[in-house]
Amino acid sequence: MFQKVYFPKENYTSGIRHCLYQQLRRESHAANANFDFDKILSFKIPKESNNFHVHAVWLRHHCQCQKCYNHRTHQRVHIPSHLSQISSVKKFTVKNKQCLIDWNDDHTSVFNIDWLRANAPKSLAGLSASTLPILEENQGFHQQLSYNYKKCFESVGSILNDPLEIAIHFDEFMKVGNDGVTHLLSNVLRYGYGIVNQCPPDFETTKKVILKVSHPQNTIYGDFSEWTSNLAHADTAYTSDVVHMHTDTSYFTEPIGLQIFHCLQHNGSGGLNSLVDGFQIAKQIARENQESYELLSTLRIPSQYVDDGKHHFHSNDVTFAHDSSSNQIQKIRYNPHDVAVLKDLPFEHVEKFYKSLVNLSDLLESAPQTIKLSPGLVLFLDNWRVLHGRTAYTGFRHLCGAYISRSDWLSRTRVLGLLNDF
Numbered sequence: 021m022f023q024k025v026y027f028p029k030e031n032y033t034s035g036i037r038h039c040l041y042q043q044l045r046r047e048s049h050a051a052n053a054n055f056d057f058d059k060i061l062s063f064k065i066p067k068e069s070n071n072f073h074v075h076a077v078w079l080r081h082h083c084q085c086q087k088c089y090n091h092r093t094h095q096r097v098h099i100p101s102h103l104s105q106i107s108s109v110k111k112f113t114v115k116n117k118q119c120l121i122d123w124n125d126d127h128t129s130v131f132n133i134d135w136l137r138a139n140a141p142k143s144l145a146g147l148s149a150s151t152l153p154i155l156e157e158n159q160g161f162h163q164q165l166s167y168n169y170k171k172c173f174e175s176v177g178s179i180l181n182d183p184l185e186i187a188i189h190f191d192e193f194m195k196v197g198n199d200g201v202t203h204l205l206s207n208v209l210r211y212g213y214g215i216v217n218q219c220p221p222d223f224e225t226t227k228k229v230i231l232k233v234s235h236p237q238n239t240i241y242g243d244f245s246e247w248t249s250n251l252a253h254a255d256t257a258y259t260s261d262v263v264h265m266h267t268d269t270s271y272f273t274e275p276i277g278l279q280i281f282h283c284l285q286h287n288g289s290g291g292l293n294s295l296v297d298g299f300q301i302a303k304q305i306a307r308e309n310q311e312s313y314e315l316l317s318t319l320r321i322p323s324q325y326v327d328d329g330k331h332h333f334h335s336n337d338v339t340f341a342h343d344s345s346s347n348q349i350q351k352i353r354y355n356p357h358d359v360a361v362l363k364d365l366p367f368e369h370v371e372k373f374y375k376s377l378v379n380l381s382d383l384l385e386s387a388p389q390t391i392k393l394s395p396g397l398v399l400f401l402d403n404w405r406v407l408h409g410r411t412a413y414t415g416f417r418h419l420c421g422a423y424i425s426r427s428d429w430l431s432r433t434r435v436l437g438l439l440n441d442f
């Protein structure tokens with residue numbers, strides 16, 4: 021009933037696209053890159069005059085099979101880097117409103133045609149104003165984006181080779197007065213993280229450390245929280261699986277400000293944490309590929325947290341957000357597990373967007389500092405800047421921590437005289 025044809029890719033080709041493609045391939049995991057980002061599948065619907073077209077890369081990214089999508093947590097299993105490491109479409113068939121795609125790497129994806137019609141990226145002309153890339157609404161794309169890249173990053177230091185170098189001892193930190201908090205928060209401002217070390221490994225003492233900074237932000241995870249691999253929440257953090265580099269609560273209208281971790285116990289192997297300075301990665305992308313930087317600064321990526329019957333958070337925002345008055349980079353929002361359906365991505369930008377996303381993913385996964393969160397080490401992360409991840413682990417692993425809102429921790433830094441941004 022449906023006809024299948026490969027759409028001639030020349031119809032969607034632009035000079036810029038090929039330059040960008042080559043550049044990204046060279047800079048990322050070029051040896052592994054064997055996905056045809058420009059492959060487009062075309063569907064002919066009976067009684068409709070126009071075919072509709074979907075990029076193969078978008079289809080693979082949205083594969084909902086058990087290997088690609090965790091239906092309990094509603095999270096994606098793979099990171100975008102994975103897309104460049106797999107091969108392309110071998111065959112696709114459409115029957116009874118189901119589209120079956122066989123990929124060259126022995127993988128099969130199934131999509132319902134009506135779902136595809138509703139969700140696959142549409143041409144810019146067909147998108148409503150509210151779904152257009154944010155700068156496009158008022159100003160037009162590319163031409164109007166004139167960040168001063170040097171200025172964007174001028175106040176940024178970077179994570180140290182030995183993250184423990186800036187740790188403050190628990191006893192020093194807890195002394196009466198504000199010296200301990202001043203030490204900690206000035207490091208968070210400068211490097212994106214701070215550490216209190218040799219803290220007694222129990223939940224109650226950790227709460228005292230956190231309260232010395234500020235009150236916690238109450239979320240669905242609680243104000244202070246403890247966790248292990250028991251799926252208490254619909255999230256990979258509550259499993260022993262790998263958690264790829266991400267910022268937390270990308271699905272909140274305002275992501276949380278500070279993330280605090282204390283691993284109280286781990287009897288097993290793995291469970292190694294990684295940190296990466298998102299501002300440094302953004303800076304690198306801005307330097308190496310301005311168009312890619314602009315796409316990640318203007319095209320929104322929807323994020324979600326779904327716990328069936330309990331919670332459904334959704335937020336649609338850009339990956340690199342800038343302060344509207346200073347134009348400085350202000351926030352990285354990125355969680356490859358929590359990406360919702362990319363249905364507002366303009367069709368014309370799909371290929372370039374995915375290449376930019378894969379490049380970002382490659383850079384994030386290859387640049388991290390690793391750190392073993394051993395009992396006693398309380399880690400404070402600026403969640404608007406530093407991304408974190410964790411390898412899979414065995415055995416029993418028990419963590420506690422909290423979030424502090426950005427408003428609250430920045431207020432504290434102003435009162436302490438560390439920040440003068442008013």
Ligand SMILES: C[N+](C)(C)CCCC[C@H](N)C(=O)O
Binds near residue numbers: 241245267269421
């Ligand atoms: C930190 N704590 C374990 C309480 C919550 C973890 C949530 C992590 C999640 N992927 C997210 O971005 O929200």
Ligand SMILES: O=C(O)CCC(=O)C(=O)O
Binds near residue numbers: 257268409410419
């Ligand atoms: O278990 C961990 O070490 C960290 C898990 C995580 O990434 C998170 O809670 O956001």
